[in-house]
Amino acid sequence: MNDMKAPVVILVRPQLAENIGMCARAMANFGLSEMRLVSPRDGWPQKAQMKKGAFSAAAGATHVLTAAKHFDTLDQAVADLHHVYATTARYREQAKPVEAPAKALADAASRVASGQKVGLMFGPERTGLESDEVMLASSIITFPVNPEYASLNLAQAVLLTGYEWMRASKGDVLPFSMPEESPPAQQGMVSQFFAFFEGELDRVRFFHPEAKKPVMVRNLRNMIHRMSPSEQDIRTLWGALDLLAKGGKQPGSKQKPKPVEDHPVTDA
Amino acid sequence: MNDMKAPVVILVRPQLAENIGMCARAMANFGLSEMRLVSPRDGWPQKAQMKKGAFSAAAGATHVLTAAKHFDTLDQAVADLHHVYATTARYREQAKPVEAPAKALADAASRVASGQKVGLMFGPERTGLESDEVMLASSIITFPVNPEYASLNLAQAVLLTGYEWMRASKGDVLPFSMPEESPPAQQGMVSQFFAFFEGELDRVRFFHPEAKKPVMVRNLRNMIHRMSPSEQDIRTLWGALDLLAKGGKQPGSKQKPKPVEDHPVTDA
Numbered sequence: 376m377n378d379m380k381a382p383v384v385i386l387v388r389p390q391l392a393e394n395i396g397m398c399a400r401a402m403a404n405f406g407l408s409e410m411r412l413v414s415p416r417d418g419w420p421q422k423a424q425m426k427k428g429a430f431s432a433a434a435g436a437t438h439v440l441t442a443a444k445h446f447d448t449l450d451q452a453v454a455d456l457h458h459v460y461a462t463t464a465r466y467r468e469q470a471k472p473v474e475a476p477a478k479a480l481a482d483a484a485s486r487v488a489s490g491q492k493v494g495l496m497f498g499p500e501r502t503g504l505e506s507d508e509v510m511l512a513s514s515i516i517t518f519p520v521n522p523e524y525a526s527l528n529l530a531q532a533v534l535l536t537g538y539e540w541m542r543a544s545k546g547d548v549l550p551f552s553m554p555e556e557s558p559p560a561q562q563g564m565v566s567q568f569f570a571f572f573e574g575e576l577d578r579v580r581f582f583h584p585e586a587k588k589p590v591m592v593r594n595l596r597n598m599i600h601r602m603s604p605s606e607q608d609i610r611t612l613w614g615a616l617d618l619l620a621k622g623g624k625q626p627g628s629k630q631k632p633k634p635v636e637d638h639p640v641t642d643a
Numbered sequence: 644m645n646d647m648k649a650p651v652v653i654l655v656r657p658q659l660a661e662n663i664g665m666c667a668r669a670m671a672n673f674g675l676s677e678m679r680l681v682s683p684r685d686g687w688p689q690k691a692q693m694k695k696g697a698f699s700a701a702a703g704a705t706h707v708l709t710a711a712k713h714f715d716t717l718d719q720a721v722a723d724l725h726h727v728y729a730t731t732a733r734y735r736e737q738a739k740p741v742e743a744p745a746k747a748l749a750d751a752a753s754r755v756a757s758g759q760k761v762g763l764m765f766g767p768e769r770t771g772l773e774s775d776e777v778m779l780a781s782s783i784i785t786f787p788v789n790p791e792y793a794s795l796n797l798a799q800a801v802l803l804t805g806y807e808w809m810r811a812s813k814g815d816v817l818p819f820s821m822p823e824e825s826p827p828a829q830q831g832m833v834s835q836f837f838a839f840f841e842g843e844l845d846r847v848r849f850f851h852p853e854a855k856k857p858v859m860v861r862n863l864r865n866m867i868h869r870m871s872p873s874e875q876d877i878r879t880l881w882g883a884l885d886l887l888a889k890g891g892k893q894p895g896s897k898q899k900p901k902p903v904e905d906h907p908v909t910d911a
Binding site for chain 2: 403470472519521522528541545550551554
């Protein structure tokens with residue numbers, strides 16, 4: 376049971392090979408790898424053509440398809456599972472809890488963590504699961520869709536369920552985050568920049584009438600603070616404004632703007 | 644601005660008509676309706692064939708496609724928006740916040756609630772957004788995918804983003820819930836059922852050795868309580884056990900089991 380680290384995806388009577396492949400791809404996106412196929416319409420993996428279609432649609436998630444297990448009946452497919460969720464877009468006359476994907480997969484994650492084998496059941500493309508199939512599940516998952524346009528296709532349902540599995544089991548762990556080549560500027564550096572900036576603006580008589588200066592300064596400082604500037608941001612701005620204040624390089628001159636390293640910087 | 648009730652979906656240089664249609668479908672699933680197309684590879688809607696492919700893939704979400712607006716440049720497509728999110732699966736050398744869909748769309752929902760027009764940018768199928776396109780966004784959305792298998796297709800990215808929009812703006816509002824034809828049984832009714840059940844079990848000497856009776860009773864009661872039975876559940880069980888206790892109907896007799904209405908029931 377301990378080798379069981381994620382829910383099993385059970386596709387019941389899937390019709391199109393391409394959809395089986397799309398489901399494999401959606402599973403791989405979110406760390407699901409165990410697929411079970413219950414009497415697929417065209418068999419599995421007998422028909423070479425079908426297999427080909429599935430593998431091309433899987434767009435590289437071949438490990439899921441090659442490991443997919445075939446079952447003749449749903450009973451056999453769920454026999455070793457402890458808790459099974461049935462996904463359906465239609466109201467069923469069945470006294471089972473109906474849960475949103477987020478809630479259901481959070482529950483599934485704690486079951487899996489405690490060593491249970493959990494299954495997620497998905498019905499055929501057109502009709503969805505039959506009532507006798509839903510009956511085999513402990514609870515129902517349905518999606519918070521726009522009631523006026525509620526139909527999700529098979530791979531989309533697998534995708535949303537896998538997405539919530541990933542979030543429930545790992546959290547919103549993103550593959551990358553904002554680059555931070557330069558550390559955030561310390562407030563001392565920001566104040567020194569303001570002193571330079573406001574000094575130059577005084578020189579060109581930007582602040583008038585004088586009475587308005589405090590408000591104008593406050594607005595300028597707030598703009599900069601809202602950027603939460605990095606040290607490099609401050610150096611870049613400082614260098615640009617410094618050159619503007621100087622009236623720019625002389626035409627054809629090799630003169631560089633005052634190198635930013637020269638500006639006073641508080642050390643971390 | 645108040646007629647703006649949901650984010651705009653901006654497809655940048657989409658290649659395949661079918662994918663534009665799949666995106667329209669995913670949008671409709673989650674209450675997004677305003678689609679903008681920035682220089683689609685095959686134009687819009689010039690090529691009848693392309694349009695046809697898009698409409699069939701939209702599986703009924705034609706209102707989104709017919710209202711889709713075409714723009715020559717991304718600048719024009721975002722000109723009237725207040726906050727734009729760029730979706731990307733790849734790390735970018737850009738100093739922008741990188742957010743998970745749930746966080747970004749919660750932020751988008753409050754912006755929309757305050758009257759802002761929000762846009763969600765999606766790049767072309769193969770390459771995704773170019774850096775100069777990402778630059779036009781205020782923040783980046785990426786998905787919490789399995790790093791070893793991170794590629795989402797265009798419609799899947801739109802689907803997950805739309806799903807989080809729906810959750811952020813409406814919560815997990817499900818189209819249906821568990822049927823409740825019968826109200827939950829009041830504890831008085833459950834106790835009366837236990838009295839009957841345990842009386843019958845005493846009669847057939849189920850509880851022995853006598854010393855074990857308290858534990859056995861506790862286990863039986865806990866099983867029933869875990870069902871959180873409805874009034875009808877209790878009546879059904881009561882009727883079934885009553886008939887078992889009587890040894891069943893006489894063969895060929897018209898005798899019915901004691902009608903459940905006769906059982907003592909506390910009124911609500």
